[in-house]
Amino acid sequence: MSTEAIPAEKPKRNFNALFGLTLLGLLVLMWIVLAVATPSFATALNITNLLRQGSLIAILAVGQTFVIITGGIDLSVGAIVGFTTVIVALLINAGWPIWVAVLVTLLVGVAIGLFHGFGIVKMGLPPFIITLATMTSLRGIGLLMTNGNSISINSDSFQAFSRGSLAGIPYLFWMVILVAVPSYIFLHHTRWGRYLFSVGSNAEAARLSGVNVPRTIYMAYVLSGLLAAFVGVLLASRIGIGNPTQGDTYELQAIASSVIGGTSLFGAIGSVHGPLIGSFILSTINNGANLLNVNTFWQRVITGALIIVIVYFDGLRRRGK
Amino acid sequence: MTSTAQDLHPAPTLAPGRTILELNGLEKRYPGTHALKPVHLAFKAGEIHAIVGENGAGKSTLIKLLTGVMPRTSGEVIWEGKPAALATPHEAMALGINAVHQEVVLCRHLTVAANMFLGEEESRFGLLQQRAMVKEAQKIIDGLGFDLPAHVVLGDLTIGQQQLIAAARATVRGTKFLIFDEPTAYLTRKEADQLFKLIRRLKGDGVTIIYISHRMEEVFELADRVSVLRDGTLVGTRDIAETDEPELVKLMINRSIEQIYHKEHFTPGARIVETKNLSGKGFENVSVTVRAGEIVGLYGLIGAGRSEFVTTLYGRHRKSAGQILWEGKEVQVNSEHDAIRLGMALAPESRRDQGLCLNLPVGINLNLPIYKRISSNFLISGAKEKTEADRQIADLRIKTPTRNALASSLSGGNQQKIVIGKWLAHGAKLFIFDEPTVGVDVGTKAEIYRLFSTLLSKGAGIILISSYLPEVYELADTLHVFRRGKLVATHGFRTASHEDILGQALAEKQEKSGGQK
Numbered sequence A: 001m002s003t004e005a006i007p008a009e010k011p012k013r014n015f016n017a018l019f020g021l022t023l024l025g026l027l028v029l030m031w032i033v034l035a036v037a038t039p040s041f042a043t044a045l046n047i048t049n050l051l052r053q054g055s056l057i058a059i060l061a062v063g064q065t066f067v068i069i070t071g072g073i074d075l076s077v078g079a080i081v082g083f084t085t086v087i088v089a090l091l092i093n094a095g096w097p098i099w100v101a102v103l104v105t106l107l108v109g110v111a112i113g114l115f116h117g118f119g120i121v122k123m124g125l126p127p128f129i130i131t132l133a134t135m136t137s138l139r140g141i142g143l144l145m146t147n148g149n150s151i152s153i154n155s156d157s158f159q160a161f162s163r164g165s166l167a168g169i170p171y172l173f174w175m176v177i178l179v180a181v182p183s184y185i186f187l188h189h190t191r192w193g194r195y196l197f198s199v200g201s202n203a204e205a206a207r208l209s210g211v212n213v214p215r216t217i218y219m220a221y222v223l224s225g226l227l228a229a230f231v232g233v234l235l236a237s238r239i240g241i242g243n244p245t246q247g248d249t250y251e252l253q254a255i256a257s258s259v260i261g262g263t264s265l266f267g268a269i270g271s272v273h274g275p276l277i278g279s280f281i282l283s284t285i286n287n288g289a290n291l292l293n294v295n296t297f298w299q300r301v302i303t304g305a306l307i308i309v310i311v312y313f314d315g316l317r318r319r320g321k
Numbered sequence B: 001m002t003s004t005a006q007d008l009h010p011a012p013t014l015a016p017g018r019t020i021l022e023l024n025g026l027e028k029r030y031p032g033t034h035a036l037k038p039v040h041l042a043f044k045a046g047e048i049h050a051i052v053g054e055n056g057a058g059k060s061t062l063i064k065l066l067t068g069v070m071p072r073t074s075g076e077v078i079w080e081g082k083p084a085a086l087a088t089p090h091e092a093m094a095l096g097i098n099a100v101h102q103e104v105v106l107c108r109h110l111t112v113a114a115n116m117f118l119g120e121e122e123s124r125f126g127l128l129q130q131r132a133m134v135k136e137a138q139k140i141i142d143g144l145g146f147d148l149p150a151h152v153v154l155g156d157l158t159i160g161q162q163q164l165i166a167a168a169r170a171t172v173r174g175t176k177f178l179i180f181d182e183p184t185a186y187l188t189r190k191e192a193d194q195l196f197k198l199i200r201r202l203k204g205d206g207v208t209i210i211y212i213s214h215r216m217e218e219v220f221e222l223a224d225r226v227s228v229l230r231d232g233t234l235v236g237t238r239d240i241a242e243t244d245e246p247e248l249v250k251l252m253i254n255r256s257i258e259q260i261y262h263k264e265h266f267t268p269g270a271r272i273v274e275t276k277n278l279s280g281k282g283f284e285n286v287s288v289t290v291r292a293g294e295i296v297g298l299y300g301l302i303g304a305g306r307s308e309f310v311t312t313l314y315g316r317h318r319k320s321a322g323q324i325l326w327e328g329k330e331v332q333v334n335s336e337h338d339a340i341r342l343g344m345a346l347a348p349e350s351r352r353d354q355g356l357c358l359n360l361p362v363g364i365n366l367n368l369p370i371y372k373r374i375s376s377n378f379l380i381s382g383a384k385e386k387t388e389a390d391r392q393i394a395d396l397r398i399k400t401p402t403r404n405a406l407a408s409s410l411s412g413g414n415q416q417k418i419v420i421g422k423w424l425a426h427g428a429k430l431f432i433f434d435e436p437t438v439g440v441d442v443g444t445k446a447e448i449y450r451l452f453s454t455l456l457s458k459g460a461g462i463i464l465i466s467s468y469l470p471e472v473y474e475l476a477d478t479l480h481v482f483r484r485g486k487l488v489a490t491h492g493f494r495t496a497s498h499e500d501i502l503g504q505a506l507a508e509k510q511e512k513s514g515g516q517k
């Protein structure tokens, strides 16, 4: 006899999938509208361009989501992107083989992530503060290293990568898939992903269950730093220079993508597909506004307003459930 | 059943009756508090050992030391003959020591199954075996006789159900030594029975159990031996057959109490509040009247709609139909602010989520509702703030080093006293107490009940919600029974038997067995 009947609800996972779908629906709807409204939207050139634009933020958003799920935030990713364009440019220009240069650059991202973990776990700093500090100082270090100049990369094969395509899809977008699939498996199908959620939900409970909470926090920031460095490499390839001021406001776009994609800033709620869709919604807004000849100043205003609207309706839907 | 039980844990290695765990001068100091003075105590393999004591006596502290949640200040813990460091929860679990903590510490966002296996997930090639874990969790839950689904998100369950999951979880981890810290505080009677069955079965399997509770009848029902802590000192250990309740209470508080349920009858005065067919989320058609000088008890299972009813009355949620009359006039209560202005005060049920600002000092928590009164010209009067807080701390005997200590550093029961205490100085006309004595020790319970009388004598009315039948039974002048969001029966002071009331709260078939008003 059950005195307090529990509605036999399906697990939240299904709900997540559904939410992903509605966002996807919104994205597809935007595409259809733009395809009808402008002649230039549905051209191969524009679509590949759109995919290239969205890819970088999409990868950042995935890393950001890992951090947000633990209840933290990583403000430094834009600065890491700028900084690592410099690192990879310097290394390649110094004659290092490309793969070594890339690997070392990725390790720089890991090191920055470790530093964040150290600040949070060992020094007890709030994530907001430690990553804010890195955000400003990394750009400073980069400027010191380059004397404020851009470094143009003298390797054609490195730059060719970002222009190339496979099966009609730009390499850059393939990189999103390369990141997204393992990230999805990691987040939803491994114990480490589970621990990210548990730390964001109730760190004390996680600790009492034998979860290594400090290590989990390190892991989240390392992943975020690593993915940011990866984006730095991709951006360097795309623009062909190393410049520490690149990637301006990328961190905010990544956070916005993540939140549009259903991630809760209070932690413990988030997915991989949500932020991906969120980032492509953002880049579609920009792309569409360009094609429709909307004043660039207005674009910013519209983007801000849309973030509020989308997240508000998401909240409504959640509460309505 | 037995086969599942064997799946749950390996047979403990020690013969029953031998010492499995020994405390050798175990001691704990927090800054400002000597929570546990050196304790010597030996637990025998396979026994149920109850630990009782006042709020703040050091019971939970002892548990935290044994489970590696906190480091000890000094002393030794001998596990199966060998000293154990117990520096991390992980180490305690590896030895087979597990605990169900006083506050449910699980992850609300994860599923029941994910919580049950948190920290020990099954995976193959690094991938979680989710389906297998849900199935296994369900098997364990079913094997324990709990009627709960394993695939739902934990936060969707009631606190009582979550507590059962916490218990089920503790049993799956190769447990040899299991500690329950006030496990029944949030359980309904039926859930408590399920838990007792589980505890007895674990004992049958040779697991050693520590059982902490403020409810004496549970101690006598379950335990083989009982130890009493007072102010961090172990003041006695008894075989259960050789002791009785008055002796334990005397050991606990160093004085005797003739009567816990202090009840004075006042002639009911004018109507303070009246609801007419009030409906809202979680309850419908509830008509209740509270008059000056009376206690109206609302009894029912957790989840029966009582809390929803009072929070709606309090303006927290919108009513969907019906009327609220305040002193005879219809009023609209659209917010808590409206309610407080009318003269209502609500001490909510969940102290962690609703009742306390855990990271603020005790004094601020106590004064929160009355800052208006203790300020003049926008400035808070420091002196008044101090005296008000200190008076409450003294009146309720809240155990805290100073009023500046953080609420989070208090023992569970003492936190509960703050939740109650902050409304007492407020001078409201209608007090709503939702589960006011959860986790509160006997001495303080008596204290709180006496305070009820004081409030009544000043012309206030009280709505008392409790899932603990003796409490409402012995105190309420009018007792309403709720079931599934409906008011199903009404009784006068002690006019029905316990069995009848329980039956009305549970019954599926015997509809309307009570005298419905």
Ligand SMILES: Nc1ncnc2c1ncn2[C@@H]1O[C@H](COP(=O)(O)OP(=O)(O)OP(=O)(O)O)[C@@H](O)[C@H]1O
Pocket: B030, B031, B033, B035, B053, B054, B055, B056, B057, B058, B059, B060, B061, B062, B102, B399, B400, B408, B409, B410, B411, B412, B413, B414, B439, B441
């Ligand atoms: N983290 C902490 N920091 C400082 N003091 C603490 C802390 N935790 C507990 N205390 C103090 O230690 C003493 C013992 O607390 P403990 O939680 O062990 O009591 P308890 O016997 O479990 O009481 P209850 O029945 O109310 O749960 C209390 O005076 C409490 O204020």
Ligand SMILES: [Mg+2]
Pocket: B059, B060, B061, B102, B181, B411, B412, B413
């Ligand atoms: Mg306690």
